[in-house]
Amino acid sequence: MADTIKLSVNGVEVEVQAGKNLVDAVAAVGIEIPHICYHPALGADGNCRMCLVEIEDGRPPLVPACKTRAVEGMKVRLDSEKIKKIQRDIMEFELINHPIDCPICDQAGECILQDYYMKYDGAQSRMRVPQVVKGKKIDFGAGVVHDQERCVLCARCVRFTRLITKTGELGIVNRTDQARVNIFPGRPLSNRYSLNVVDLCPVGAMTSSDFRFKQRAWFLTKSKGICHGCSKGCNIFIDHNREKYQDDIIYRYRPRHNEQVNGYFICDAGRMTYKQENEKRLRTPLASGQQADLESAINALKRRLDQAANPFFVVSPNCSLEQMHAIQQLAAQKKATVSGFSEGYIQEGDGDDWLIQDDKAANRAAFAVLGIDETKEVFNSALKGADLVVNFGNDLSLSGVNNTSLGTAEMAFIGSYANSCADAAAYLVPVASYSEDSGSIINVDGVLQRYETAVKKNVPFPNMLSVIRQLGGGLDDVQAARTSLGNTVEAFKKLDLQNIPAQGLALTASEVGNVTA
Amino acid sequence: MEVKVLSAKFDIEGANKLEIAKEHGAYATLDKLFAMEPAAVTEVVKASGLRGRGGAGFPTGLKWTFLPKGLDKPVYLAVNSDESEPATFKDRYILVRDPHMLIEGIIICCYAINSHDAYIYIRGEYTSQVKVLQAAIDEAYAAGYLGEKVAGHDFRIDVTVHRGAGAYICGEETALLESIEGKKGQPRSKPPFPAIEGLYGCPTIINNVQSIASLPFILANGADAYKAFGTEKSPGTHLFGISGLVQKPGMYELPLGLPVLEVIDKVAGGVREGRKLKGIIPGGSSTPVLTPEEAQDATLDYESLAAHKTMFGSGGIVVLDDTVDMVKLAENLVHFYYHESCGQCTPCREGLGWMLKILEQLIAGKGKVADIDLLLELCDNIEMKTVCVLSAACTMSLRSYLIKFRSEFEAYAAKNASAEPVM
Numbered sequence: 001m002a003d004t005i006k007l008s009v010n011g012v013e014v015e016v017q018a019g020k021n022l023v024d025a026v027a028a029v030g031i032e033i034p035h036i037c038y039h040p041a042l043g044a045d046g047n048c049r050m051c052l053v054e055i056e057d058g059r060p061p062l063v064p065a066c067k068t069r070a071v072e073g074m075k076v077r078l079d080s081e082k083i084k085k086i087q088r089d090i091m092e093f094e095l096i097n098h099p100i101d102c103p104i105c106d107q108a109g110e111c112i113l114q115d116y117y118m119k120y121d122g123a124q125s126r127m128r129v130p131q132v133v134k135g136k137k138i139d140f141g142a143g144v145v146h147d148q149e150r151c152v153l154c155a156r157c158v159r160f161t162r163l164i165t166k167t168g169e170l171g172i173v174n175r176t177d178q179a180r181v182n183i184f185p186g187r188p189l190s191n192r193y194s195l196n197v198v199d200l201c202p203v204g205a206m207t208s209s210d211f212r213f214k215q216r217a218w219f220l221t222k223s224k225g226i227c228h229g230c231s232k233g234c235n236i237f238i239d240h241n242r243e244k245y246q247d248d249i250i251y252r253y254r255p256r257h258n259e260q261v262n263g264y265f266i267c268d269a270g271r272m273t274y275k276q277e278n279e280k281r282l283r284t285p286l287a288s289g290q291q292a293d294l295e296s297a298i299n300a301l302k303r304r305l306d307q308a309a310n311p312f313f314v315v316s317p318n319c320s321l322e323q324m325h326a327i328q329q330l331a332a333q334k335k336a337t338v339s340g341f342s343e344g345y346i347q348e349g350d351g352d353d354w355l356i357q358d359d360k361a362a363n364r365a366a367f368a369v370l371g372i373d374e375t376k377e378v379f380n381s382a383l384k385g386a387d388l389v390v391n392f393g394n395d396l397s398l399s400g401v402n403n404t405s406l407g408t409a410e411m412a413f414i415g416s417y418a419n420s421c422a423d424a425a426a427y428l429v430p431v432a433s434y435s436e437d438s439g440s441i442i443n444v445d446g447v448l449q450r451y452e453t454a455v456k457k458n459v460p461f462p463n464m465l466s467v468i469r470q471l472g473g474g475l476d477d478v479q480a481a482r483t484s485l486g487n488t489v490e491a492f493k494k495l496d497l498q499n500i501p502a503q504g505l506a507l508t509a510s511e512v513g514n515v516t517a
Numbered sequence: 518m519e520v521k522v523l524s525a526k527f528d529i530e531g532a533n534k535l536e537i538a539k540e541h542g543a544y545a546t547l548d549k550l551f552a553m554e555p556a557a558v559t560e561v562v563k564a565s566g567l568r569g570r571g572g573a574g575f576p577t578g579l580k581w582t583f584l585p586k587g588l589d590k591p592v593y594l595a596v597n598s599d600e601s602e603p604a605t606f607k608d609r610y611i612l613v614r615d616p617h618m619l620i621e622g623i624i625i626c627c628y629a630i631n632s633h634d635a636y637i638y639i640r641g642e643y644t645s646q647v648k649v650l651q652a653a654i655d656e657a658y659a660a661g662y663l664g665e666k667v668a669g670h671d672f673r674i675d676v677t678v679h680r681g682a683g684a685y686i687c688g689e690e691t692a693l694l695e696s697i698e699g700k701k702g703q704p705r706s707k708p709p710f711p712a713i714e715g716l717y718g719c720p721t722i723i724n725n726v727q728s729i730a731s732l733p734f735i736l737a738n739g740a741d742a743y744k745a746f747g748t749e750k751s752p753g754t755h756l757f758g759i760s761g762l763v764q765k766p767g768m769y770e771l772p773l774g775l776p777v778l779e780v781i782d783k784v785a786g787g788v789r790e791g792r793k794l795k796g797i798i799p800g801g802s803s804t805p806v807l808t809p810e811e812a813q814d815a816t817l818d819y820e821s822l823a824a825h826k827t828m829f830g831s832g833g834i835v836v837l838d839d840t841v842d843m844v845k846l847a848e849n850l851v852h853f854y855y856h857e858s859c860g861q862c863t864p865c866r867e868g869l870g871w872m873l874k875i876l877e878q879l880i881a882g883k884g885k886v887a888d889i890d891l892l893l894e895l896c897d898n899i900e901m902k903t904v905c906v907l908s909a910a911c912t913m914s915l916r917s918y919l920i921k922f923r924s925e926f927e928a929y930a931a932k933n934a935s936a937e938p939v940m
Contacts, residue, residue, distance in 0.1 A: 049864060049903065064706065089898040093864050093867040093868050093899075128878070129871065172860065176869065177867055
């Protein structure tokens with residue numbers, strides 16, 4: 001535990017962490033100092049002036065809280081008439097030239113101006129002169145559309161491109177109330193994290209061309225999730241909604257703060273993987289190449305598996321720990337070789353030194369922990385003798401395995417997304433994807449994380465664990481799988497897999513086995 | 518009333534040239550300077566009571582002592598020559614007529630604060646002035662007064678002239694530093710103050726041209742000689758730029774502490790024939806206006822003008838006579854500050870434009886009396902809520918116009934037939 005200091009806020013003594021600015025220090029004990037331009041990842045800029053607080057006996061007596069370090073014995077006043085008036089005044093200045101087009105603004109419902117107006121302002125407009133006219137729907141590139149009139153010039157987006165991505169595409173041009181955020185002519189946003197400016201924007205000035213006008217924020221259910229776009233396992237919000245007469249659909253991913261994994265941000269590519277959860281899904285079960293209902297397909301596959309002389313299981317590096325464990329158990333029972341061969345998921349050189357990883361699979365680290373072989377040699381030799389290949393979601397075409405190279409073996413595919421392996425399958429069981437399921441994964445840095453079911457389809461896909469159970473597996477559900485993992489896997493024996501902390505559990509080097517992070 | 522301290526060489530033809538300037542004493546203090554300890558130089562400046570001539574009037578010598586001791590970072594000197602305050606035109610005389618006095622002052626200051634790199638941040642519009650200044654610097658380099666060994670002593674000083682791009686805000690010392698660093702000229706939050714963390718993150722002293730140019734006289738003649746001019750708390754002389762509706766507008770060097778009205782009458786020749794004095798803006802556009810009644814016992818020094826709820830400012834005196842329309846003057850003033858707001862802080866960025874539009878509406882005959890009260894409230898709402906004092910410079914002046922000449926504003930409101938009658 002870090003050092004703490006005592007200071008007084010509105011005459012009440014509070015104990016806060018030392019070394020923080022006033023906004024963060026007192027936020028930790030539940031006291032809000034309103035602020036617009038300050039963001040913990042971007043540092044204090046001090047331009048919005050919303051966080052001005054009084055320091056009793058202070059010099060100067062009025063300071064921006066974001067730029068003021070909390071120190072022992074400080075007497076902070078937020079509740080004086082003077083401060084309340086300043087907050088009202090700042091809101092008035094923010095709003096006089098704001099279009100107040102909330103009914104057509106994507107940010108409505110999660111807008112700092114709306115929230116602060118209700119909390120700190122509430123006054124009628126006194127503006128009787130024409131508003132400043134600025135640019136609307138300006139294409140900033142990378143799927144970011146900018147509205148200069150809604151902008152409060154907090155410069156969060158500008159600071160993001162300067163301090164975080166260091167690409168500097170954005171700047172504030174002009175002075176006075178003609179100041180506006182803009183790109184340089186012909187130089188649009190072109191970094192792989194551009195869409196974070198949409199999340200950072202406290203108002204509706206930065207919108208995503210992918211999301212804009214699709215949903216009202218207040219209709220969205222904001223579920224916690226883990227991005228499966230690469231092996232980083234960034235924490236996300238899965239924003240989804242079931243419209244009347246429609247199915248539950250995901251409309252966007254947004255970053256969810258986790259200091260241990262992704263900080264405040266996610267990459268654009270990962271953000272867009274939500275589309276795969278809605279589209280490109282496997283829907284029609286197959287039994288012996290014929291369309292079938294789910295039960296018949298699973299039963300047919302079970303019969304085929306029972307008869308197989310030499311079954312071979314292929315597992316996807318996107319499967320959860322629980323799924324992999326159940327697959328291993330079933331394989332042991334059926335005397336099947338298990339291979340996690342999936343080198344095609346790795347895009348050499350695509351990663352960077354921040355969030356984006358070469359490995360586009362979410363849980364490859366689990367292979368080493370569970371002892372699942374992923375070499376091409378084992379895959380090829382096992383394939384040679386196999387008469388039935390049961391593929392658990394692994395898109396082998398990525399790894400250069402086309403359907404003819406699979407030889408005479410019959411194919412079964414248990415997965416969520418359409419691909420050529422699924423096309424070639426005689427037995428096909430569509431299952432819930434990660435956004436509809438619960439599980440645990442280990443990221444590239446050895447952080448074990450849990451995700452829970454976010455989306456509930458009108459007609460839910462069965463989860464893979466239940467399908468494995470119907471095929472003869474012995475694990476009832478994720479809880480049973482976790483208990484079994486804890487009992488049988490060396491690395492997990494000392495861990496409580498049922499209670500992984502929200503920020504994830506950093507496994508030690510010995511726990512993640514021979515994985516090099 | 519006029520004195521010749523800073524302006525001693527102003528009327529000498531060719532004094533901007535090194536040869537002629539030297540004939541009249543330029544660089545004569547350097548031997549004395551390098552024989553002194555740097556701290557002793559600072560002590561002399563402190564003892565002289567010289568106050569910052571940029572407008573704020575902070576004691577120059579005291580400012581130098583704020584530099585951290587024993588730091589292994591370089592110390593920079595930035596000479597503020599961004600003279601952009603409306604009605605202020607004193608530094609340009611130094612730049613053009615006696616640039617070597619400025620360079621000599623820079624050498625004195627650099628030696629005192631142990632700085633080897635000085636920047637002169639010159640207003641972008643001073644296109645001809647910058648040529649004269651640069652030519653003088655080139656001459657000083659050629660003659661060995663600047664460069665590796667200043668006047669043969671083991672002390673390096675390099676002077677770089679940095680031209681602004683036409684922003685008033687770059688006269689604010691931290692915006693000036695940002696601009697030198699190649700960034701958009703926007704003031705920094707303080708603390709940290711520039712003396713601790715200034716140019717390129719290093720300790721930096723920022724002094725006005727006239728402050729620096731006062732140093733050769735002080736060093737040559739001693740603190741007491743300088744204090745012989747002016748008042749006890751506002752010692753020395755000042756270059757006053759008197760403009761507006763007077764008979765003899767111009768730049769006059771005067772000791773501080775002279776009565777305002779006497780200066781206007783005797784130095785600047787008074788208001789024009791048949792006109793009546795209406796108001797005095799004592800120190801540049803950002804200082805609140807004085808009515809003739811208020812000015813009766815006001816003297817041109819920091820204390821007296823502060824006591825009259827205005828400021829000494831930059832010595833740019835604007836004289837207003839009875840033909841001046843205070844509402845249009847207010848509009849002109851607000852337009853300037855609106856246009857020059859850097860756009861960083863919310864109250865200044867949004868508020869000044871709003872105030873300008875209200876004034877424009879009032880002048881167009883579409884205003885109301887309530888607008889005058891709204892303007893007064895907006896002055897309060899904007900003032901001192903921002904990183905720098907640009908907005909306060911506007912609101913303090915505007916408030917003085919609104920309060921002291923309210924009837925003129927109400928007269929405009931009365932032109933609006935649709936509004937409520939003026940009570």
